[in-house]
Amino acid sequence: MERCATSRGAPERIVPRNTATLSAESAGSQVGDDVDGHADFEAEAQWVEVCFADRLGCNYSIPMRFVSSVLVLSLLAVAGCAASPLVETARKPDYPKLAKDIEAARKTDDLSDGDVDDVAEAVAEGEIERAKGRDGEHLLLVFGACAKEVESSLEDRFDKGDEIGSIAGQLMLSSGVVDVDEYVDLALDEDPRPAYKALGARGLVDSDDFELRRKFFLDLDERVRANALKAAMTAPTQDDFDALVEAARLDPYPSARASAVRALGRVGGDRATIALKDIWLRSDARLKESIVDAYIATPTYGAGGREQLVKIAEEGGAASMAAAIVLSRLALNDPADKAANDIALGVIARAIKLGTREDRTFAMLAAPPVDAVMAALREAREDSDPGIALIALGRLAELGNEKEQKEARDKLLEIAKGDDPEKNRAMGELASLKDTRVVVLLEKELTSETPFARAYAARHLVGLGELKLAAKLLGDPEAYVRTTVACAVLSKD
Numbered sequence: 001m002e003r004c005a006t007s008r009g010a011p012e013r014i015v016p017r018n019t020a021t022l023s024a025e026s027a028g029s030q031v032g033d034d035v036d037g038h039a040d041f042e043a044e045a046q047w048v049e050v051c052f053a054d055r056l057g058c059n060y061s062i063p064m065r066f067v068s069s070v071l072v073l074s075l076l077a078v079a080g081c082a083a084s085p086l087v088e089t090a091r092k093p094d095y096p097k098l099a100k101d102i103e104a105a106r107k108t109d110d111l112s113d114g115d116v117d118d119v120a121e122a123v124a125e126g127e128i129e130r131a132k133g134r135d136g137e138h139l140l141l142v143f144g145a146c147a148k149e150v151e152s153s154l155e156d157r158f159d160k161g162d163e164i165g166s167i168a169g170q171l172m173l174s175s176g177v178v179d180v181d182e183y184v185d186l187a188l189d190e191d192p193r194p195a196y197k198a199l200g201a202r203g204l205v206d207s208d209d210f211e212l213r214r215k216f217f218l219d220l221d222e223r224v225r226a227n228a229l230k231a232a233m234t235a236p237t238q239d240d241f242d243a244l245v246e247a248a249r250l251d252p253y254p255s256a257r258a259s260a261v262r263a264l265g266r267v268g269g270d271r272a273t274i275a276l277k278d279i280w281l282r283s284d285a286r287l288k289e290s291i292v293d294a295y296i297a298t299p300t301y302g303a304g305g306r307e308q309l310v311k312i313a314e315e316g317g318a319a320s321m322a323a324a325i326v327l328s329r330l331a332l333n334d335p336a337d338k339a340a341n342d343i344a345l346g347v348i349a350r351a352i353k354l355g356t357r358e359d360r361t362f363a364m365l366a367a368p369p370v371d372a373v374m375a376a377l378r379e380a381r382e383d384s385d386p387g388i389a390l391i392a393l394g395r396l397a398e399l400g401n402e403k404e405q406k407e408a409r410d411k412l413l414e415i416a417k418g419d420d421p422e423k424n425r426a427m428g429e430l431a432s433l434k435d436t437r438v439v440v441l442l443e444k445e446l447t448s449e450t451p452f453a454r455a456y457a458a459r460h461l462v463g464l465g466e467l468k469l470a471a472k473l474l475g476d477p478e479a480y481v482r483t484t485v486a487c488a489v490l491s492k493d
Contacts (some may be wrong), residue, residue, distance in 0.1 A: 086098065086105070086118070090119050093126055095477060096477070097475070099475030102475060103472045106469075106471065115471075116471045116489055117489060119474050121150075123474050124487065124490060128150060128154060129157065131164050137163065137167055139479055140157075141167070142480065142487055143171060145488075146487040146490045147177050148177050149490040150487075154168040166195035166196050169196070173199065173202055180231075180234060184203030187199075187201045187203065188200065198224045201216045202227040203231065210235075210239060210240070213240075216228035217232075222253035229260050230263075232259070232260075233262050236263060236266040236267045236268075238267060241267055248260035249282070257290075262294050265296075265305070266297050266300075268299020269303050273300055273305060285318035285319065288319035289319045293326075313344055314343060314347065320359070324344040325366045327341055329368060345367075345373065346372070348367045348376075349372040349376045352364055352379075353379065364377060378392075380392035386421065386422050387422055390422045390426060393408045393412055394412065397409045397429065412430050416430060427441055427445070427457070428460055431460035431463055431464055434464065438460075442458075443469055445457035451478040452480075454476065454481050457470075459484060462485070470488075
């Protein structure tokens with residue numbers, strides 16, 4: 001299928017300009033006047049910049065009398081650039097027909113990667129626009145992985161002003177598509193919609209807004225409190241200390257408590273370390289992991305945070321592995337850091353051998369590939385737990401010596417071909433390693449009865465550059481599968 005060759009479309013705006021400023025300001029090609037030597041005409045001639053929507057700045061400067069011709073030609077080009085039949089089917093939407101037509105086009109070699117991109121964009125736009133209710137809220141979260149690529153659709157949904165629109169705004173904030181203070185006016189104006197006021201609260205990072213931010217620490221809506229506390233992480237101040245301690249101890253919302261302790265770590269100093277030690281005693285596992293993050297923050301790390309991290313790592317229990325991992329990745333700038341690093345690596349090596357399944361998994365996936373860790377991984381590849389063995393094989397396939405890499409990849413392929421419960425994960429490991437032997441296995445999974453398995457296989461096929469194989473799932477009956485595949489296509493490298 002041919003794609004339209006027109007790249008710019010119609011002009012977004014036309015800006016009158018005088019020839020006197022043309023040479024200094026023009027960015028792009030200039031089309032000179034064909035009237036030679038007539039000074040009076042030269043003085044009166046007006047030029048314009050023709051600005052296309054998908055380019056920065058104005059691209060071309062042309063004489064005024066040519067504008068009508070440019071507009072006509074541009075509009076004709078846009079009119080001639082109609083959407084392909086596949087895109088039209090995606091927009092209706094008619095997903096059964098879309099899946100059938102995509103597969104037919106692929107089999108006749110009439111489907112390009114560009115066509116797949118276009119269909120994925122249409123599917124994503126439609127799903128974002130039509131999302132509603134709790135299912136729609138959950139579905140929209142899938143687009144967090146490709147928020148930049150669907151920014152325009154997310155902005156349109158945000159502009160609707162409904163609950164799902166606020167989630168679109170949150171996705172753009174958390175993914176960095178918009179600046180942290182993009183929606184701050186919603187907080188300054190105390191928007192009556194709590195979800196939108198929460199978006200504004202995330203942008204309270206200017207010192208003039210700190211008093212309002214502390215007020216929002218106590219807001220009735222948990223989303224407002226959590227985002228105000230996240231703003232305190234971004235722009236910490238000693239003036240927040242007491243309010244942060246209270247929120248970390250008493251807020252009923254787990255995300256708010258987690259943000260409060262992280263903000264305390266960024267405030268730092270001896271008082272923060274003492275407060276975090278006290279909060280630790282009353283914390284669940286999730287909050288303890290946030291306290292680990294607080295201790296590693298620079299203002300707290302040098303004020304007793306390092307010593308607390310070593311203690312947590314050595315004692316075992318909740319957050320022990322998180323503490324060991326952050327210490328294992330220290331820059332060894334002084335003897336104290338070196339000693340903490342050595343202790344952490346010993347804890348990690350023991351955990352890989354003897355820890356709980358959760359700790360073993362975390363340690364193998366996150367630990368740096370130093371000698372002690374690699375030795376533990378070599379032992380774990382023969383573990384009786386197939387899940388643990390597979391993780392060890394995956395890391396050796398990437399980080400081992402040449403012989404170990406080949407052996408590990410071959411073993412992963414053997415698992416992927418069999419009936420092992422871990423076969424899908426083995427396929428994922430091979431796909432992540434760009435081992436194309438797994439393509440045929442992933443293609444078979446596209447027909448799985450399990451939506452997650454279909455989406456998982458298609459996503460990895462996209463990662464391997466096999467867009468056309470994965471494309472038919474853009475018409476999958478399950479919205480989760482369609483959106484996952486569309487997002488993978490749009491965000492591919």
